[in-house]
Amino acid sequence: MSFASKLIIWYQSEGRDLPWRKTRDPYIIWLSEIILQQTRVEQGLPYFYTFREHFPTVLDFAEASEDELLRLWQGLGYYSRARNMHKTAKIVAYELKGEFPVDYDSLLRLPGIGEYTAAAISSFSVGESKAVLDGNVFRVLSRVFGISTAINSTEGKKLFQSLAQDLISTIDPGTYNHAIMDFGATVCKPKAPLCESCVFRGECAAFEEGSVALLPVKIKSKKSRDRYFNYFLVEEDGLVLMARRGGDDVWANMYEFPLLETREDLDLETLMRTDEYRFFFGSTVVEPIGGITKHVLSHQNIYARFFRLPDAKSVLEKKDTWHYFFLENLDKLAKHKLIFSFIDKYFKD
DNA sequence: CAGCCGTGGGC
DNA sequence: TGCCCAAGGCT
Known part of the structure; x- marks a missing residue:
């Protein structure tokens, strides 16, 4: 039996039942796919319901x-996804007469849609035969076929892309794409994979060589x-001074408190003697609120103090x-986590 | 094209 | 604790 057939059979009995799999509406599929970029299903699920509820059609969006x-995106991270979605929704609504594209090449031109997302939407909506290549697919293929080429090298990307496309089921590309990702997420997991019950146990190169934990x-x-x-909390008589971040740094355009960034952690x-502060x-006079807060991002560690x-x-x-802004209106502003978690704590009482 | 863009969870 | 990783895309 082919690789694709085994996956699809596994998926039909063991696959998860997720809400965006019940539709072929490219708009709804697009919503789910953008939300799920670099995001776990459990984390994205409530946001999917929120966005589908607020914006039933691409025109509403x-x-x-x-x-x-x-x-509405607040707390999900990678906020450029939301800004790109807005651009795409406006293009679809006003330039494409509200008709969401379903073919791979058209999808690829839209902001925020790359190779993965174009393959996902086109295969899930109309069954176009484009293989998805995400973190799950990299892992499954590198293990089953015993490939140790780095997945984030140029060579590796080309190699895995080509292999993935060779393996896709031309009978049912959409189900195949769902199947291989679900399999990677629930069986061929990064840590503690379920090799004992795996359908590829007898043919997995990594399992045979004992290199499962080393791949990809x-x-x-x-x-x-x-x-x-x-950060400086300037608040009196129900008014709070808020600052909007610029567009060329982390948390672009999000709200926070007035900020002084320093080269090191100053006492x-x-x-108070710095030129900026003065x-x-x-x-x-300022008084410190609590101690230092460490906030970890994908490429920087932020050590924050509040005054x-x-x-x-x-x-x-x-x-x-x-x-x-009036204190009661802060809830309407899009704030990054460091700020909204502080506000939740500080103004709880 | 290497670096950047968030947050949460597992170990 | 620190590191990895998660249905990636943009510049």
Whole structure:
């Protein structure tokens, strides 16, 4: 029996029942696929329901404001996904007459849709025969076929892409693509794979060689840099000073408190003597709130401290990105995790 | 094209 | 604790 047939048979009895698999509507499939990029099913599931509820059609999505989209996306990370989705929705709604593309080549031209997502949408919606190549597929193929070429090398990407396309079922490409990803996610897992009950147990090269735990091979990326953020809570009489981040750094366009970034972790006295502090806050006294908070991102470690200015009324909106908001309206702003988790704690009482 | 873009969970 | 990884894409 072929590789594809074994996978499909496994999938028909053991595959998970996920909500986006019940439709062939390319818009709904697109919603799920963007949400699931670099995201576990359990983490993305509630966001999928939220977006499907708020925006039943691509037209509803296109008519939303970017602020509303980012607010709903809050907490999911990789926020450029939401901004690219907005661009794509507007293209589909206003240039393509509301008809979501279903062919691979057309999908590939849309913002936020790369090779993986174009293959997923085209195969799931109309059965186009394009093999998906995601982290699951890399892992399954490298193990079953015993390939130790690094999956994040140029050579590896070409090799696995070609192999994946050779293996796809031309009878039912959509089910095959679902099957190989589900198999990777639930059986051929990164850690503690279920080799004892695996349908490829008798033919898996890695299992035979005892190299399952060593595959796939991945070139290590360079380690994260450290950054030191000092946030200032300027709040008085129900008004809070908020700052909107720029577009060329982490958390682009998200809201936070006024921020002073320093080269290292400064003590309060030194911080208050910096030119920036004196420019923004004069000689206003601050009091620290709690200790240091470490926030880990994919390419940087952020060490954050929070301070409160008791005499907040003397602080002006000194940047055009700084604006006062009523405390009860903060919930409407799209904030990154460091900020909304602080707010949840600090204003809980 | 190597580096960047978030967050959460497992061990 | 620190590291890996998760239905990737953009520049």
